[in-house]
Amino acid sequence: MNENNPTPPQFPQGQPVPPTQSAPPIPPIPPVTSYAPKPLGENPEERLPITSPIQAIEAILRQPRRVMYQLRQPGAGPLMMYLMVVAIFCAAVYGVVVGTFSMHDQLWIAPVKIAGGLLVSALICLPSLYIFTCLSGSQARLAEIYGLIMGMLMLTTILLIGFAPVAWLFSQSTESVNWMGTLHLIFWFIAALFGLRFLNAAFSHSQAKSNAGFNTWVVIFMLVVVQMTTALRPIVGTSDKFFPTEKKFFLSYWSDCLRLDSERPNTERNDYQRR
Amino acid sequence: MHVTSLNPRFVSVFLRAEPDAFSEWVISRQSQLIGFCVLAIVAGAGAYGAVMGSWSCPAQALYAGIKLPLVILLTTVGNGLLNGMLAPLLGLNATFRQSLLVVLMTFAIASMILGALSPIAWFLVWNTPPLTAGTHATSPEYGLLQLTLAVFVAYAGVVGNLRLLPMLAQWTANVGVARRVLFAWLAGNLFLGSQICWVLRPFIWDPCGPPRFIGREFLHGSFFETVFEIVRRLLFQ
Numbered sequence: 034m035n036e037n038n039p040t041p042p043q044f045p046q047g048q049p050v051p052p053t054q055s056a057p058p059i060p061p062i063p064p065v066t067s068y069a070p071k072p073l074g075e076n077p078e079e080r081l082p083i084t085s086p087i088q089a090i091e092a093i094l095r096q097p098r099r100v101m102y103q104l105r106q107p108g109a110g111p112l113m114m115y116l117m118v119v120a121i122f123c124a125a126v127y128g129v130v131v132g133t134f135s136m137h138d139q140l141w142i143a144p145v146k147i148a149g150g151l152l153v154s155a156l157i158c159l160p161s162l163y164i165f166t167c168l169s170g171s172q173a174r175l176a177e178i179y180g181l182i183m184g185m186l187m188l189t190t191i192l193l194i195g196f197a198p199v200a201w202l203f204s205q206s207t208e209s210v211n212w213m214g215t216l217h218l219i220f221w222f223i224a225a226l227f228g229l230r231f232l233n234a235a236f237s238h239s240q241a242k243s244n245a246g247f248n249t250w251v252v253i254f255m256l257v258v259v260q261m262t263t264a265l266r267p268i269v270g271t272s273d274k275f276f277p278t279e280k281k282f283f284l285s286y287w288s289d290c291l292r293l294d295s296e297r298p299n300t301e302r303n304d305y306q307r308r
Numbered sequence: 309m310h311v312t313s314l315n316p317r318f319v320s321v322f323l324r325a326e327p328d329a330f331s332e333w334v335i336s337r338q339s340q341l342i343g344f345c346v347l348a349i350v351a352g353a354g355a356y357g358a359v360m361g362s363w364s365c366p367a368q369a370l371y372a373g374i375k376l377p378l379v380i381l382l383t384t385v386g387n388g389l390l391n392g393m394l395a396p397l398l399g400l401n402a403t404f405r406q407s408l409l410v411v412l413m414t415f416a417i418a419s420m421i422l423g424a425l426s427p428i429a430w431f432l433v434w435n436t437p438p439l440t441a442g443t444h445a446t447s448p449e450y451g452l453l454q455l456t457l458a459v460f461v462a463y464a465g466v467v468g469n470l471r472l473l474p475m476l477a478q479w480t481a482n483v484g485v486a487r488r489v490l491f492a493w494l495a496g497n498l499f500l501g502s503q504i505c506w507v508l509r510p511f512i513w514d515p516c517g518p519p520r521f522i523g524r525e526f527l528h529g530s531f532f533e534t535v536f537e538i539v540r541r542l543l544f545q
Binding site (some may be wrong): 093096191192194195196198199202203205206207208209212227 | 371386387389390392393394396397401496500502503506507527528529530532533
């Protein structure tokens with residue numbers, strides 16, 4: 034990620050360009066370096082405050098160190114709010130795309146469940162992340178960790194928006210709930226990897242002596258989110274009830290779906306999954 | 309040099325894919341370059357599509373000639389947002405517009421290669437036994453035609469992407485980053501492009517009836533679902 038390269042290259046637009054042979058050397062696009070352990074705020078541009086949700090989106094994609102630095106400053110509340118609002122908005126937009134598979138009530142149920150589920154999962158996991166990072170020797174405050182989790186969610190959901198056109202096309206093409214569910218999970222997993230990478234980079238600046246606690250938390254968080262999809266089922270298919278009446282572990286639910294999918298004829302396949 | 313027309317001199321410069329020249333165009337001549345790339349895609353992929361469809365009938369040739377460029381342009385637009393986000397996240401600090409342009413350039417190179425392979429593909433189509441009432445989806449001649457045409461497309465796609473690698477490497481000063489970005493774009497475009505092809509099928513022949521622009525079951529099932537089902541049937545039944 035381009036943490037040491039805060040602004041994208043500015044290129045002249047609409048200017049006449051001499052022939053290639055006599056053209057001056059093209060200024061190379063600045064190389065992007067990996068997360069180096071340079072102190073946050075060393076680059077003056079990282080110290081520029083983030084004053085709008087749009088700036089927050091731009092910063093988390095191109096200047097993640099700026100977000101990390103700003104979250105450490107006093108008065109980071111508005112930034113945390115931007116991160117949370119954008120994350121909820123993007124999750125809801127992706128939820129609408131998920132809902133287009135079943136249409137009707139799922140167009141509002143899926144966004145509510147996805148945005149709510151992600152937020153609740155993050156809040157459930159917030160205390161454990163704080164404890165684990167403290168045990169690792171980190172000096173991050175609870176508010177900063179909350180902001181970083183919101184940053185992770187925002188990056189994840191922004192990437193999900195990038196996947197939305199692909200997801201929509203498949204939603205319109207296939208009739209299999211299993212297939213669409215798997216596809217959404219793959220997209221979420223890829224997006225979450227980038228979000229967790231942001232979180233990991235932020236913790237490398239928090240003077241933590243070990244990554245073991247953070248890695249453990251990552252596993253827990255992923256399991257919580259996956260279980261949340263089962264607890265809030267159905268998200269892709271349809272149901273008469275908003276919440277399921279039967280409690281299930283996600284592996285057991287997936288196994289049931291796959292077994293019934295292979296046993297039943299096409300027309301009956303999705304009845305169970307839609308319940 | 310004028311970028312907006314398909315003049316042979318510029319085409320040769322474009323295909324040589326010299327990093328300095330490419331960078332200059334991406335930086336300073338974006339709208340002209342977009343125009344050139346779209347023109348190259350329409351001409352190159354259109355010619356190849358027409359050859360594919362010509363095995364069946366002239367109407368199918370016309371439809372496939374329109375649909376193949378359409379697949380490429382829809383894939384570029386559909387994945388534009390995702391590709392633009394992945395570039396900075398993987399280490400290439402390019403803007404959305406630059407990312408979109410680079411992907412368009414890879415498709416333009418691939419389309420030019422396809423256009424150049426069109427005469428060979430046409431020769432293959434001409435030598436393949438014509439479509440008769442006895443021809444069915446499992447006929448060996450149909451299989452060979454499908455396979456050869458698909459290999460040409462795969463070859464053009466891979467070469468088109470590899471030609472852009474030196475420029476991306478120059479931008480990032482890191483070949484590893486350039487490879488990662490290119491691979492991510494290639495994977496995403498392949499994933500979406502396959503499904504768009506599936507939706508816009510048939511390209512060569514519709515075994516179920518007279519030619520149509522889009523087949524009867526265009527939004528029924530997905531490419532990967534079908535492949536998965538075939539593999540499952542082969543392995544477990």
